[in-house]
Structures are given as structure tokens and as C-alpha cells.
Amino acid sequence: MNDFVIRNPQEEDAAQIESLDFVLNMLFLYHGDLDKQNMFCAVNGAGEIVAVAHLMEHDTFHAVRQADDSNFVRYLTFDIIFADNREDERVKDALTTALIRRSRDIKAQYPDKRIVMANYFDTDNLKELCYYLARGFTIFDTIVVFKYDLEQEIPRYPLPDGVQVQPFVLDNSEALEKYHQAELASFDGVAWSMNQLSWMQGAQEMVNFCAFHGSELIANTSTWRISEERSATENVFVIPEWQKQGIARNIICTALDYLKTQGKTIATLGTHGNNQKAIRLYTQIGYELYGFRLTVGYEIC
Incomplete structure (x- = not known):
């Protein structure tokens, strides 16, 4: 050109x-x-x-x-x-x-x-990696991608007394704010903006599986379409005071059950390569290594 x-x-x-x-x-x-x-x-x-x-x-x-x-x-x-x-x-x-x-x-x-x-x-996209590395970009993070074969049996994990898991539609400002505050609490102040959260609700086959204690939203796993056979199980979080009680395992498996009923054959998620806690959780549930993605960045001075 x-x-x-x-x-x-x-x-x-x-x-x-x-x-x-x-x-x-x-x-x-x-x-x-x-x-x-x-x-x-x-x-x-x-x-x-x-x-x-x-x-x-x-x-x-x-x-x-x-x-x-x-x-x-x-x-x-x-x-x-x-x-x-x-x-x-x-x-x-x-x-x-x-x-x-x-x-x-x-x-x-x-x-x-x-x-x-x-x-x-x-990591196998060598053309793009070479292009950006040659222009001064570098590797800032490694994302480990896991897959779950939905043809295998999905495990069951009990919930603490008084906790219920259900699909939760974020179709109003109160629901969005409730979700947003729980995500902020779970990820130490790092969360999707309200605009991004609203935007994602329009993603194909988007479903939020949220855990509630009374009216308090305490945990989440979201699913959305990647392809006809594959969906994501992402945005997994539990607010700090409810962690280590099996809630994350339960909501992830609830999402997997749902995807299986929808005819999906594989579910995937990603986490930072140094997040040993998350990696242990996913592999214990039955996720297997699927691949790696690299965060390629250019530091702005």
C-alpha cells in the first residue's frame, strides 16, 4: 500500500x-x-x-x-x-x-x-511475537490456560450452610454494583469497570453463576461462548471472608454442569503463571493444561 x-x-x-x-x-x-x-x-x-x-x-x-x-x-x-x-x-x-x-x-x-x-x-503465534519483540516490546506475564473435558464426570462439592448458588442477571444498576463491589473485594481492588461489566453482559451465552449468603453476593464464576464446542469459565472469585470453604469449587462445577447441558464439550480458563493457589484449585477439580498466553507489553516512559 x-x-x-x-x-x-x-x-x-x-x-x-x-x-x-x-x-x-x-x-x-x-x-x-x-x-x-x-x-x-x-x-x-x-x-x-x-x-x-x-x-x-x-x-x-x-x-x-x-x-x-x-x-x-x-x-x-x-x-x-x-x-x-x-x-x-x-x-x-x-x-x-x-x-x-x-x-x-x-x-x-x-x-x-x-x-x-x-x-x-x-506462545505458538511466533509471527506476532517476533514483530513486537523486534520493536522493543517484552514479556510481562505468562497466562496459563486450562481446559476441562466436559465428557468426563463433574465432581460435587458441598456448600457452607446458608449459601446458595444461582444464575444472576446483571441487568440493572443495583445488580451491577453488587457484583462490582464483590469483585473489587476479591481481587484487592482490581476489577472490571462498570462499563466493561455492562458490556460483557452482552457477550454470547453469558451467564453469571453467583453464590449468595442471604442477599450478599460472595462469589462468582462466569461463562461465555468461545466457539460452538467451547466456552469460558472465567471471573472466578470469592470474597476473602468466605474463602477456603469450598465455594469456588462448587460454583465452578455448577458452571461446568450447565455447559455440559448446553452441549459444550470443553471449558477453558486462564490464570497468571505465578498464581499457585488458583492453579492447584483448577487441577484438583480436573482441569488440565491447555496452553500458554504471553502478555507482551511496551513500557511507556
């Missing part, structure tokens, strides 16, 4: 963005966390959008409890999508440069925060 420009999107770009990727267009139109200044279009001489890149604040970005930790990494996640998956390295270079430049603008607003622009790649 000989001539192209990089610019922020305009409202009239929606149809072209949708032709690139339907979910990307929904993100552009409706996600409350997407600042249009953080989105860039590569437009050719004929006025056609050939690629789109964007930044999003990760759930680590506004982690309040880590405010005094200068080493805590706050991620700006990015993605670059090409029309018809036809990559052009010059366009990719230009979009990557635009994303880094914008990340520096954001860093200037938060000079005391350690900010990293990052994406996630499977």
Missing part, C-alpha cells in the same frame, strides 16, 4: 468499521470506556479503512489499592484489526506508532503510574 493516513474515527466511519469487525463496531458505538482519541483508522487514498487500532484501559489501570505502589503495572490493552485479515507491515508500523504516542499522552496525565501498553498472544 503506497498511500494511507492515520486518523481518529469519525461517526460516519461506523459502516466501514462494521465491515472490518462487527464486535469492533459495537465497541466503537457503545462501549463507555472507549475514548475515540484512543482509536485510529488507517485510510487509503480511496477513502477506505484498511485497518483499525485501539487502546482500552485494563482492569488494572485504576486499581485504587495499589495507588502507593510505584511498581504496580497498569495496562493499556491494544488491538489492531485489518480488513479481510490482509496485514500490511507499513500500516501496522504506523498504527503501532500512533498507539505508543497516544499511550505517552495518557502517561503524561498519570506521571506517577507505571503504564504498559500490552496485548496477549499464544
Whole structure:
């Protein structure tokens, strides 16, 4: 491609963005966390959008409890999508440069925060890994991905007295806030924003299995579609005062039972490679190693 420009999107770009990727267009139109200044279009001489890149604040970005930790990494996640998956390295270079430049603008607003622009790649995606490592990116984290074969028997674990597990629909502000506060408590102040939480409720086949003690939401496992055969069992958490009582095991297995009735054959989840507690939990339930993903990032100075 000989001539192209990089610019922020305009409202009239929606149809072209949708032709690139339907979910990307929904993100552009409706996600409350997407600042249009953080989105860039590569437009050719004929006025056609050939690629789109964007930044999003990760759930680590506004982690309040880590405010005094200068080493805590706050991620700006990015993605670059090409029309018809036809990559052009010059366009990719230009979009990557635009994303880094914008990340520096954001860093200037938060000079005391350690900010990293990052994406996630499977370890066998050598082409992407080589591209970014050659441009000064490095490996910040390893995510271990586990799978559960839903054709095997699913174990049963009892719940503490007074605790019940049920699907919970986050379709109003009170439900969203209740979930959000439980997630913040469970992950030491790191949680999806309210906009991201609302956005995820529109994911295909999204179901939240929540544990309650009375009216208090104390734990969760969420499922959503990955493919016809595979679904996620993610966002596993239990608030601190209810941990080590078998609740996580029960809600994960409740989600697995549900997926099995839906005709799924595999469930997957990921956790940080240094999270020994989570890895032990998942393997004891019956999850097996499925693969690894790498968090590849560029530290913004």
C-alpha cells in the first residue's frame, strides 16, 4: 500500500468499521470506556479503512489499592484489526506508532503510574511475537490456560450452610454494583469497570453463576461462548471472608454442569503463571493444561 493516513474515527466511519469487525463496531458505538482519541483508522487514498487500532484501559489501570505502589503495572490493552485479515507491515508500523504516542499522552496525565501498553498472544503465534519483540516490546506475564473435558464426570462439592448458588442477571444498576463491589473485594481492588461489566453482559451465552449468603453476593464464576464446542469459565472469585470453604469449587462445577447441558464439550480458563493457589484449585477439580498466553507489553516512559 503506497498511500494511507492515520486518523481518529469519525461517526460516519461506523459502516466501514462494521465491515472490518462487527464486535469492533459495537465497541466503537457503545462501549463507555472507549475514548475515540484512543482509536485510529488507517485510510487509503480511496477513502477506505484498511485497518483499525485501539487502546482500552485494563482492569488494572485504576486499581485504587495499589495507588502507593510505584511498581504496580497498569495496562493499556491494544488491538489492531485489518480488513479481510490482509496485514500490511507499513500500516501496522504506523498504527503501532500512533498507539505508543497516544499511550505517552495518557502517561503524561498519570506521571506517577507505571503504564504498559500490552496485548496477549499464544506462545505458538511466533509471527506476532517476533514483530513486537523486534520493536522493543517484552514479556510481562505468562497466562496459563486450562481446559476441562466436559465428557468426563463433574465432581460435587458441598456448600457452607446458608449459601446458595444461582444464575444472576446483571441487568440493572443495583445488580451491577453488587457484583462490582464483590469483585473489587476479591481481587484487592482490581476489577472490571462498570462499563466493561455492562458490556460483557452482552457477550454470547453469558451467564453469571453467583453464590449468595442471604442477599450478599460472595462469589462468582462466569461463562461465555468461545466457539460452538467451547466456552469460558472465567471471573472466578470469592470474597476473602468466605474463602477456603469450598465455594469456588462448587460454583465452578455448577458452571461446568450447565455447559455440559448446553452441549459444550470443553471449558477453558486462564490464570497468571505465578498464581499457585488458583492453579492447584483448577487441577484438583480436573482441569488440565491447555496452553500458554504471553502478555507482551511496551513500557511507556
